[in-house]
Amino acid sequence: MTDPTSLGFLGLLVLLILIALRMPIGYAMILVGGVGITLLNGPALMLNQLKTLAYGQFSVYDLSVIPMFVLMGALATKAGFSQQLFRFTNAWLGWMRGGTAMAGIAACAGFGAVSGSSLATASTMGKVALPELRRYRYSGALATGSLAAGGVLGILIPPSVVLIIYAIIVEANIVTMFMAAFIPGILAVIFFLLTIAIYVIVVPDAGPAGGTKDRAEFISATLGVIPVLLIFGLVLGGIYGGLYNPTPAAAVGVFLVFVFGIVQRKLSLRAMYDSVIETASTTGMIFLILLGAELMKIYMSRIGLPQAAAAWIGNSGLEPMTVLVLLLLALILLGCLMDSLSMILLVIPFFWPVLVELNGGLYQGADGAGFGMSTNDLKIWFGILALIVVELGLITPPVGMNVFVISAMARDTPMMETFKGVMPFFAAEIVRVVLLLAFPGIVLWLPKFLAG
Numbered sequence: 001m002t003d004p005t006s007l008g009f010l011g012l013l014v015l016l017i018l019i020a021l022r023m024p025i026g027y028a029m030i031l032v033g034g035v036g037i038t039l040l041n042g043p044a045l046m047l048n049q050l051k052t053l054a055y056g057q058f059s060v061y062d063l064s065v066i067p068m069f070v071l072m073g074a075l076a077t078k079a080g081f082s083q084q085l086f087r088f089t090n091a092w093l094g095w096m097r098g099g100t101a102m103a104g105i106a107a108c109a110g111f112g113a114v115s116g117s118s119l120a121t122a123s124t125m126g127k128v129a130l131p132e133l134r135r136y137r138y139s140g141a142l143a144t145g146s147l148a149a150g151g152v153l154g155i156l157i158p159p160s161v162v163l164i165i166y167a168i169i170v171e172a173n174i175v176t177m178f179m180a181a182f183i184p185g186i187l188a189v190i191f192f193l194l195t196i197a198i199y200v201i202v203v204p205d206a207g208p209a210g211g212t213k214d215r216a217e218f219i220s221a222t223l224g225v226i227p228v229l230l231i232f233g234l235v236l237g238g239i240y241g242g243l244y245n246p247t248p249a250a251a252v253g254v255f256l257v258f259v260f261g262i263v264q265r266k267l268s269l270r271a272m273y274d275s276v277i278e279t280a281s282t283t284g285m286i287f288l289i290l291l292g293a294e295l296m297k298i299y300m301s302r303i304g305l306p307q308a309a310a311a312w313i314g315n316s317g318l319e320p321m322t323v324l325v326l327l328l329l330a331l332i333l334l335g336c337l338m339d340s341l342s343m344i345l346l347v348i349p350f351f352w353p354v355l356v357e358l359n360g361g362l363y364q365g366a367d368g369a370g371f372g373m374s375t376n377d378l379k380i381w382f383g384i385l386a387l388i389v390v391e392l393g394l395i396t397p398p399v400g401m402n403v404f405v406i407s408a409m410a411r412d413t414p415m416m417e418t419f420k421g422v423m424p425f426f427a428a429e430i431v432r433v434v435l436l437l438a439f440p441g442i443v444l445w446l447p448k449f450l451a452g
Contacts, residue, residue: 027288033295090107102193108154146196178236388433
């Protein structure tokens with residue numbers, strides 16, 4: 001097995017085996033990439049890469065937004081944002097049949113916009129919403145399934161760390177990606193709410209109507225969420241309005257969440273310390289994966305695997321849209337095996353050159369062959385589609401991480417019930433993907449409109 005393509009596939013196979021053996025993916029990629037480069041070009045090149053690679057990777061200004069948004073999410077969790085959001089949404093929606101589950105979905109969307117993490121959204125909102133869903137005797141399938149599905153909203157609704165990483169990989173504008181994610185994110189919320197409404201029509205006992213809040217509680221819940229909405233509006237509104245770039249926006253968000261937590265007396269010194277430690281740990285993990293992904297990319301580029309894959313697909317005779325659908329299906333399957341950030345870092349460097357080649361190259365015009373759009377539009381459209389299907393892996397049997405997170409909290413509900421409950425939401429997500437595939441303008445309209 002000496003030809004480059006075989007060596008490339010061998011490297012990927014070894015990487016998957018190491019991940020299956022529970023080695024952290026950052027270490028696995030560093031090991032495979034480092035050993036591969038050493039075997040191909042000798043230890044001198046590998047040592048030379050390590051001398052400058054880490055600094056070159058981590059000194060990119062755009063990456064400074066990651067620890068800021070991670071810190072904002074950590075502080076927001078400690079400051080009680082999740083409770084305020086769920087209290088507000090439940091006051092407005094909880095009175096109708098299935099309304100408390102709808103409130104959970106809406107609160108997941110709001111909290112996901114602050115935290116940017118699907119697993120964190122599912123975990124945090126599960127703690128807040130599950131007791132209320134139990135109190136109104138929701139079925140285990142609907143209660144746990146809706147919260148597991150609600151967690152997937154965390155990756156797409158801006159600001160999103162994974163969206164930022166994708167933008168850096170394909171050299172897209174971060175603000176443009178945030179704009180492109182807005183309408184698909186809103187569509188996801190609407191589709192999930194409709195899914196619950198249909199679910200309780202088909203199975204009426206699954207989601208009983210909650211009690212109507214008295215006037216004082218309704219007003220209190222509504223007023224209590226105003227600071228949260230104000231922070232969200234100032235961060236995203238400032239980005240969309242051109243007042244500041246994502247990194248200053250994240251700094252503004254951290255400051256405002258900090259002030260909110262202090263005023264509400266929710267942020268103790270211990271909570272702030274824990275938030276900083278959590279931010280350092282998460283950022284270190286992300287940067288380690290970034291370093292491993294770069295070593296893997298160097299190894300695969302020297303072997304020529306991405307170019308070989310692009311040439312093979314280009315000569316296969318398959319239509320560009322067929323190839324795109326196959327790549328999205330592969331992402332769903334891979335999403336069952338690894339987290340979204342790792343998968344974006346590992347897979348996008350392989351998939352993106354293939355799509356560029358199918359679109360006619362880097363300088364393909366919008367009226368040309370391929371997907372009938374410019375490369376810049378393609379990277380935006382594909383990015384949103386990729387992030388949606390990557391997150392689908394978090395609720396796809398048999399290894400849906402969000403399902404495991406919620407099941408760990410709802411021990412009285414069998415995991416199979418949670419998987420059954422999540423399937424209608426999975427179907428809704430497939431409908432959304434098909435819609436975005438058929439009408440790319442849903443993704444591309446807002447960035448072009450705001451760009452003038």
